[in-house]
Amino acid sequence: MEFPFDVDALFPERITVLDQHLRPPARRPGTTTPARVDLQQQIMTIVDELGKASAKAQHLPAPITSALRMQSNRHVIYVLKDTSARPAGKGAIIGFLKVGYKKLFVLDDREAHNEVEPLCILDFYIHESVQRHGHGRELFQYMLQKERVEPHQLAIDRPSPKLLKFLNKHYNLETTVPQVNNFVIFEGFFAHQHRSPTPSLRATRHSRAAVVDPIPAAPARKLPPKRAEGDIKPYSSSDREFLKVAVEPPWPLNRAPRRATPPAHPPPRSSSLGNSPDRGPLRPFVPEQELLRSLRLCPPHPTARLLLATDPGGSPAQRRRTRETPWGLVAQSCHYSRHGGFNTSFLGTGNQERKQGEQEAEDRSASEDQVLLQDGSGEEPTHTVAPRAQAPPAQSWMVGGDILNARVIRNLQERRNTRPW
Ligand SMILES: CC(=O)SCCNC(=O)CCNC(=O)[C@H](O)C(C)(C)COP(=O)(O)OP(=O)(O)OC[C@H]1O[C@@H](n2cnc3c(N)ncnc32)[C@H](O)[C@@H]1OP(=O)(O)O
Incomplete structure (x- = not known):
């Protein structure tokens, strides 16, 4: 040498x-x-x-x-x-x-x-x-x-x-x-x-x-x-x-974190005490923010609708919360539409109205899908089916999508126990 x-x-x-x-x-x-x-x-x-x-x-x-x-x-x-x-x-x-x-x-x-x-x-x-x-x-x-x-x-x-x-x-x-x-x-x-x-x-x-x-x-x-x-x-x-622990955790836990900047204080290392070499914290199965971002950008997926259909009432905790906070229900029923305004007729109503609202959201979503398919932009849509009297304009499909997506996220969070309340 x-x-x-x-x-x-x-x-x-x-x-x-x-x-x-x-x-x-x-x-x-x-x-x-x-x-x-x-x-x-x-x-x-x-x-x-x-x-x-x-x-x-x-x-x-x-x-x-x-x-x-x-x-x-x-x-x-x-x-x-x-x-x-x-x-x-x-x-x-x-x-x-x-x-x-x-x-x-x-x-x-x-x-x-x-x-x-x-x-x-x-x-x-x-x-x-x-x-x-x-x-x-x-x-x-x-x-x-x-x-x-x-x-x-x-x-x-x-x-x-x-x-x-x-x-x-x-x-x-x-x-x-x-x-x-x-x-x-x-x-x-x-x-x-x-x-x-x-x-x-x-x-x-x-x-x-x-x-x-x-x-x-x-x-x-x-x-x-x-x-x-x-x-x-x-x-x-x-x-x-x-040297023993220089192995990656199995997929999908080995997904590299997308970090723009390195951490300010990297974890300390020791020489020969058997502790792990540098290894980032274990990642959740799907990064929460990533999921939220992608769901916001997309119209609701058919699977999401299926999920909603099979879980109409949500978990007991969610049902309880919905009863206690009618405004949340109202918000869902009104779809927070920029165009539709605030419909007070939904105030204080129960699951029936909510279901109705969901049905409307689905119908609207379906019709607006058609609109989007036709003009491809969604900016100034032309309806090919006659819009209902109360239906908000086509741009609100994203809002309706958000509501559905929010429910999907809520379901996911409840199943994964990551709901923040
Ligand atoms: C705790 C530890 O450090 S474990 C790590 C030990 N290091 C390594 O394995 C690294 C690679 N190997 C080496 O560096 C060397 O082969 C050493 C240090 C193990 C031995 O050094 P050498 O100069 O080759 O040994 P030396 O010439 O004095 O003795 C030769 C004997 O070593 C053993 N030996 C050396 N090389 C080999 C080999 N490639 N295959 C099998 N036996 C071997 C045999 O008994 C051999 O006798 P033989 O040739 O009659 O079969």
């Missing part, structure tokens, strides 16, 4: 260990030293690119390793560089291994829960062009020595099939102890703990684990030092956890 800057000079050793500070290692004597901030920027670029390549190799939707995530976690990265070839005189990176201590609840072979804090393998990648050349083993072996752990003491964060084969081949790790989280541990993970009699930091940790279950205790964390409690993430949280 090549970069536009001198990787060979940046990392003097074959394997470089980087912690959350991403500090550039001391350079060889005699090498020109660019500004420290530039060197750190180069390291961040390398970490980001390695994280992307690893995610791609593992078919992950997003990288689990990045400079930003490194800076916000107490993980350690082992970076392996290529010392043989020096493409364009700048060196190359072969791969990396990321590890970190994590508090976990793990099950032992008796299915008892154990609180442990083992060293975890979090991410591991060797460039495709040089896989199966022994580089992975070289890096892994170096890490084991540096961290002073045995392979069976490790917990592996959702290992890939390649990594499982790798561990089996090089470290004879085969039989796993079944877990309910994403971490894999192997036989021997707990057995080792009985051999820890000295009152060291390790022994102290073991005794804490033994409170939960007296028999096993996990490999203890030696480095880095203990964090403040508030800094500790929830038990058994995997670094890959946040």
